[in-house]
């Protein structure tokens with residue numbers, strides 16, 4: 001990922017010391033554009049006209065249809081019904097021809113639901129498994145919108161911007177886009193780092209309706225030559241592809257800069273195969289009342305990928321790889337993932353020694369070579385590729401039959417995306433993951449991935465994970481359920497780790513902790529913020545009693561929510577098994593409620609007395625087992641208690657001692673309204689500000705935020721958002737006084 005201008009590349013060391021010594025001469029990345037002063041032209045977002053055959057469908061029929069279509073889930077208001085054919089999308093004759101030429105007979109599931117939703121003007125969050133055709137889902141509505149607008153004039157920038165985390169993905173999307181733009185006489189330019197900037201500038205100057213870009217180079221393009229190369233004043237359609245990856249590792253400032261350069265009433269769509277819930281709040285700040293379309297599980301390995309996990313010693317791994325190559329190489333392309341650049345080069349040599357023709361791909365390879373390696377791999381010139389996770393996202397190779405995780409991925413999402421390089425567009429694929437005894441800490445994430453994709457967990461893997469948990473427990477350390485590590489920050493490879501670490505140093509500086517010897521204490525910015533909050537938790541029984549909160553925030557609520565989701569899925573499945581028609585809504589509701597109640601109470605669902613009963617029981621048991629869900633002892637008592645009490649959860653967060661802009665940020669009216677809407681918690685500003693050195697009297701309190709809600713989860717959601725905003729502001733404070741993304745040219749290069 002290239003987040004820095006070629007011209008501005010500098011070493012982290014020098015950037016960091018510049019920050020420490022040069023705070024008085026800030027180098028500003030201009031982030032605020034006063035959109036109210038720009039006379040934007042009106043534009044149209046809503047093009048969708050529902051065809052009569054769809055209009056005639058009842059709500060029940062649509063529900064059944066969505067269920068049939070890999071159980072599409074919708075959040076948000078007035079989402080149109082899924083379409084069944086391209087014609088129903090109302091695309092032009094030229095587009096139909098292009099779709100036919102690409103052999104896209106009918107819309108895939110995500111396309112069927114996302115296209116009408118976007119075409120009716122909604123902002124959208126689209127979550128669907130790897131290889132499910134998300135690219136076309138955002139391209140088609142984009143082209144419709146562009147074609148509706150007047151042509152570009154000389155100095156005008158693009159009408160649509162597609163932002164992606166990696167250069168490879170940007171190139172791939174550009175290629176997909178060109179399948180359609182040719183006949184429409186539109187121009188698309190791919191703007192990405194690592195290659196000469198001048199050709200891209202020249203292309204942009206010739207005019208392009210569409211820019212596909214990585215964030216860093218896009219910022220360069222917006223700032224170079226005092227903004228004369230391009231601008232986003234005409235941009236009405238913005239796509240964030242693999243959005244979660246872009247927001248990770250603190251790259252939000254770059255992405256946000258591009259986003260904030262677009263007009264506020266643009267249409268924004270955001271797609272990924274994985275979208276952790278923690279990112280939701282951030283997404284909702286960028287999108288305007290989005291509809292969320294989720295196909296299948298939220299972040300799961302595609303069911304067309306057969307997953308295998310093998311516990312091996314380091315020595316056994318290479319032999320196993322050779323065995324797998326013997327088995328699969330003849331059937332198609334093979335992608336082997338490793339953790340480090342050196343390991344990729346080493347394995348390349350070893351395999352070549354064994355007469356395998358193969359290539360290596362990683363961040364240390366020159367961009368020009370990387371492009372040709374990928375192109376050869378896609379065209380089948382080379383059928384075996386050894387890569388770091390640079391190739392984990394988006395890479396679409398038609399006949400890729402096997403993925404081998406030679407080194408176990410260290411992050412859940414990385415595992416899902418790596419496996420997703422195979423089993424694409426309805427084809428079957430295989431993914432093998434090698435894990436060593438020393439990597440037991442990663443087993444939890446892999447188990448979670450297997451479970452969520454309903455794949456049997458090998459007993460030895462389960463054992464490895466249990467042993468690890470026991471060991472940690474014996475050492476007094478806690479291990480999060482199914483997770484051996486924090487989940488903060490993906491790692492493409494070692495170099496990214498170094499960058500993430502150095503970034504942390506900058507974050508420490510933001511908190512004024514750079515001189516601290518106590519590295520442990522300063523390790524985690526979130527912990528620092530948490531300690532500054534000096535948080536107080538209160539649980540009020542609205543009927544009277546007040547007690548201090550003792551439970552972990554959100555724990556019970558999360559568990560119940562998960563159970564409810566399982567119950568919902570279970571109930572829908574049962575209904576389908578029973579083949580209920582449109583008139584059976586009440587009956588369906590019944591099953592839903594029974595399943596939900598049974599699961600929430602901890603019992604086994606004993607559903608309708610038809611054959612579905614057995615199916616339901618078996619599924620509920622299976623899911624309980626997979627969720628490791630132990631039925632509770634006294635469900636009835638608990639229910640009684642909940643009837644008699646109404647709890648209110650409160651948490652107070654002291655914000656007095658954060659820098660002024662942080663305080664402003666989390667106390668602004670707009671922010672508070674947004675957090676409240678998103679979290680469903682009430683937030684009030686209390687106390688008063690005391691400057692450094694002044695202490696409040698006995699009756700006074702330092703400035704704090706009081707969060708109140710009827711659930712712990714709501715309080716926690718609001719608190720997370722406050723923390724995130726403060727953190728973002730602290731980092732911004734430093735980065736606006738620095739180069740925004742220092743990269744050390746001589747030591748390493750990030751993708």
Ligand SMILES: Nc1ncnc2c1ncn2[C@@H]1O[C@H](COP(=O)(O)OP(=O)(O)OP(=O)(O)O)[C@@H](O)[C@H]1O
Pocket residue numbers: 103104105106107108111128129130131132133134135136272273393394395396398420421424425
């Ligand atoms: N309607 C369609 N019919 C048949 N094939 C399609 C259709 N739409 C897209 N494809 C093909 O499906 C493959 C996967 O599409 P795409 O790369 O858009 O998936 P994706 O969901 O973005 O995957 P990832 O999450 O891994 O990036 C591509 O080869 C694409 O050409």
